[in-house]
Amino acid sequence: MTLDELKDKIGIGEDKVYAAMGAFDNPDDLVEAGRKIREMGYTKLDAMSPFPVHGIDDAIGVPASKLGWLVIWFSALGALTAVTLIWYVGAVDYRLVIGGKPFFDFSYTIPIAFELTVLFSAFASFLGMWAINGLPRLYHPSFNYSQAHRASDDLFILVVEANDPKFNPQQTAEHLRSVGAGDVEVVEG
Amino acid sequence: MSAVLQDPQLMEVNPPLVRTEDYHDLTEQISVIVEGDVVKTPLKYWITLAITASVTGILGLMLAYLVSTGIGVWGNNRPIGWAWDITNFVFWIGIGHAGTLISAILFLFRQKWRTSINRSAEAMTLFAVMCAGIFPLFHTGRPWRAYWLFPIPNTDLNLWQNFRSPLIWDVFAVSTYFTVSLLFWFTGLVPDLATLRDRTTNKLKQWIFGALSLGWRGSARHWSNYEKAYLILAAISTPLVLSVHSIVSFDFATSVIPGWHTTIFPPYFVAGAIFSGFACVMTLLLIARWTLNLQNLITIKHLENMNKIILVTGSVVGYAYATEFFIAWYSGNLYERFTFLNRAFGPYWWAAWSMYSCNIFIPQLYWFKKMRNNLWVMFVISITTNIGMWFERFVIIATSLTRDFLPTSWGYFHPTYVDMLTFAGTIGLFLTLFLVFARFLPMIAISEVKGVLAVQKHQFTDKEVVAHDLR
Numbered sequence: 001m002t003l004d005e006l007k008d009k010i011g012i013g014e015d016k017v018y019a020a021m022g023a024f025d026n027p028d029d030l031v032e033a034g035r036k037i038r039e040m041g042y043t044k045l046d047a048m049s050p051f052p053v054h055g056i057d058d059a060i061g062v063p064a065s066k067l068g069w070l071v072i073w074f075s076a077l078g079a080l081t082a083v084t085l086i087w088y089v090g091a092v093d094y095r096l097v098i099g100g101k102p103f104f105d106f107s108y109t110i111p112i113a114f115e116l117t118v119l120f121s122a123f124a125s126f127l128g129m130w131a132i133n134g135l136p137r138l139y140h141p142s143f144n145y146s147q148a149h150r151a152s153d154d155l156f157i158l159v160v161e162a163n164d165p166k167f168n169p170q171q172t173a174e175h176l177r178s179v180g181a182g183d184v185e186v187v188e189g
Numbered sequence: 190m191s192a193v194l195q196d197p198q199l200m201e202v203n204p205p206l207v208r209t210e211d212y213h214d215l216t217e218q219i220s221v222i223v224e225g226d227v228v229k230t231p232l233k234y235w236i237t238l239a240i241t242a243s244v245t246g247i248l249g250l251m252l253a254y255l256v257s258t259g260i261g262v263w264g265n266n267r268p269i270g271w272a273w274d275i276t277n278f279v280f281w282i283g284i285g286h287a288g289t290l291i292s293a294i295l296f297l298f299r300q301k302w303r304t305s306i307n308r309s310a311e312a313m314t315l316f317a318v319m320c321a322g323i324f325p326l327f328h329t330g331r332p333w334r335a336y337w338l339f340p341i342p343n344t345d346l347n348l349w350q351n352f353r354s355p356l357i358w359d360v361f362a363v364s365t366y367f368t369v370s371l372l373f374w375f376t377g378l379v380p381d382l383a384t385l386r387d388r389t390t391n392k393l394k395q396w397i398f399g400a401l402s403l404g405w406r407g408s409a410r411h412w413s414n415y416e417k418a419y420l421i422l423a424a425i426s427t428p429l430v431l432s433v434h435s436i437v438s439f440d441f442a443t444s445v446i447p448g449w450h451t452t453i454f455p456p457y458f459v460a461g462a463i464f465s466g467f468a469c470v471m472t473l474l475l476i477a478r479w480t481l482n483l484q485n486l487i488t489i490k491h492l493e494n495m496n497k498i499i500l501v502t503g504s505v506v507g508y509a510y511a512t513e514f515f516i517a518w519y520s521g522n523l524y525e526r527f528t529f530l531n532r533a534f535g536p537y538w539w540a541a542w543s544m545y546s547c548n549i550f551i552p553q554l555y556w557f558k559k560m561r562n563n564l565w566v567m568f569v570i571s572i573t574t575n576i577g578m579w580f581e582r583f584v585i586i587a588t589s590l591t592r593d594f595l596p597t598s599w600g601y602f603h604p605t606y607v608d609m610l611t612f613a614g615t616i617g618l619f620l621t622l623f624l625v626f627a628r629f630l631p632m633i634a635i636s637e638v639k640g641v642l643a644v645q646k647h648q649f650t651d652k653e654v655v656a657h658d659l660r
Contacts, residue, residue, distance in 0.1 A: 027643055046409055085340060093349065121425050129418035
């Protein structure tokens with residue numbers, strides 16, 4: 001696959017439009033504007049903010065995170081790994097009488113089973129979170145927005161993505177301005 | 190002293206948590222420390238770093254001497270096979286616990302004041318666990334065989350670990366603790382690394398911060414998963430931190446040595462760990478707050494809250510000491526009774542009474558608000574607490590081991606200069622790592638403090654609206 005085909009596939013390149021983006025000074029205005037834009041019928045919305053803004057998920061329709069479901073399976077796997085390991089070592093592969101203790105007993109698997117449950121859950125939530133978010137990623141079109149660098153500082157940005165069925169560069173930009181966004185731009189992919 | 194008395198923060202009745210109005214000012218204040226162009230790093234920083242790095246060098250020398258010569262260079266000998274090394278191990282692990290308590294438990298309890306201090310407390314956890322790990326690792330005598338501790342099938346040993354021993358539980362507990370703390374800390378750092386990436390104009394720094402921040406762009410969809418991951422990490426770190434010192438205490442409690450063989454050990458060790466850890470956070474924060482001018486973000490309110498926790502955990506530790514004495518008498522067990530009388534009035538009376546004074550009596554000053562708010566008092570108590578907690582572990586280990594069941598094997602422990610310099614060296618390592626962290630990474634969680642600031646601003650506007658309506 002050539003670079004151009006790859007770019008085409010993930011929807012980036014100067015000939016593509018990524019989104020219309022506009023900025024707000026404070027989180028309350030962002031939430032309010034997000035709600036209004038969604039009421040206009042837009043569905044592919046996103047926001048960029050320096051900290052998690054409360055209420056934005058409801059306002060622009062971000063679904064609840066599914067990470068918990070992933071993690072719970074790994075927690076169980078952690079506990080199972082520990083008990084299986086200790087059972088295999090003590091009762092199968094290396095039967096050795098130490099202090100007259102049984103070859104296998106659940107009571108002494110508890111500490112390690114607990115630790116591995118925690119360890120597996122931690123890796124699942126850490127790696128799972130980055131995987132679901134599609135990160136790490138070297139390039140993202142939103143960085144082409146002139147104010148993008150302030151999304152990690154003091155600016156709250158509303159994004160209407162170009163793959164939204166209702167998207168129209170001029171009209172969407174106008175809509176963003178009508179809900180109070182400043183620095184509205186149509187950003188290239 | 191006069192500067193302390195004039196601190197205007199002490200005069201207010203209901204002070205705000207953080208003293209800044211604007212998101213950008215906050216970014217600026219933390220970032221300039223890391224960037225070091227606008228505000229030059231003071232010379233005293235580099236001098237301090239040179240000193241602590243030299244002390245770390247001594248640690249390297251001592252460990253090289255130990256490895257090339259043998260464990261005999263330490264004072265450990267019969268009957269006291271666990272001496273300063275295990276004392277130091279438990280001491281450092283304990284210090285780490287406050288970091289996790291602040292980052293995880295206070296997060297679950299929605300204690301907003303944690304945000305100004307959690308980043309540095311978590312870093313402190315990592316550095317303390319690194320220092321702790323050195324002692325058991327080198328106590329094995331052959332640290333290059335450390336992989337024997339883990340259940341990795343190997344051909345040079347052809348043995349499995351003994352999972353019936355609490356020592357292997359400890360390996361799992363401490364390594365899990367370090368790994369999870371690291372993941373938690375790094376997760377918290379990513380949005381701030383993105384802030385630094387977006388601010389810098391230096392190509393190299395853009396590359397470094399760009400790679401470390403993993404392409405973070407603050408998307409609402411990302412924040413949603415991020416907050417969930419953060420919540421899960423906090424929720425699993427909470428029982429984890431309680432388990433780690435419980436398992437450390439099992440090393441003692443599952444033995445049959447008088448003074449060690451007690452069921453009170455797990456909660457007693459955990460309370461002591463949090464007590465010493467908070468004191469250590471206090472020492473570091475007071476220095477950082479003063480040298481880096483962070484008075485508006487680490488306010489008297491933060492410090493007072495920490496002092497309250499020191500008072501509570503110190504009192505829990507005192508209660509545990511009292512319970513031990515009561516049970517020693519009430520159980521009617523002669524060995525147990527002897528151990529505790531010997532602890533208070535035997536050859537180690539000086540260590541025991543240092544520990545009682547530092548851990549039980551001195552923190553009682555914190556019942557008075559004046560004391561909780563006095564920077565000099567809290568600095569001194571943060572130091573005495575850690576001296577007391579070091580002595581606690583030493584007293585537990587030394588008084589029980591030097592008085593065996595057989596009086597013929599009784600003894601007294603004398604540390605060698607290698608013992609002392611190795612311990613001093615780990616303090617150097619800890620401070621060096623902390624200084625490097627404080628200069629090169631954002632020491633205060635910028636994005637989290639912004640969240641607190643947003644709530645503070647929001648409440649303010651609400652009040653204005655109410656006032657307007659009343660008019």
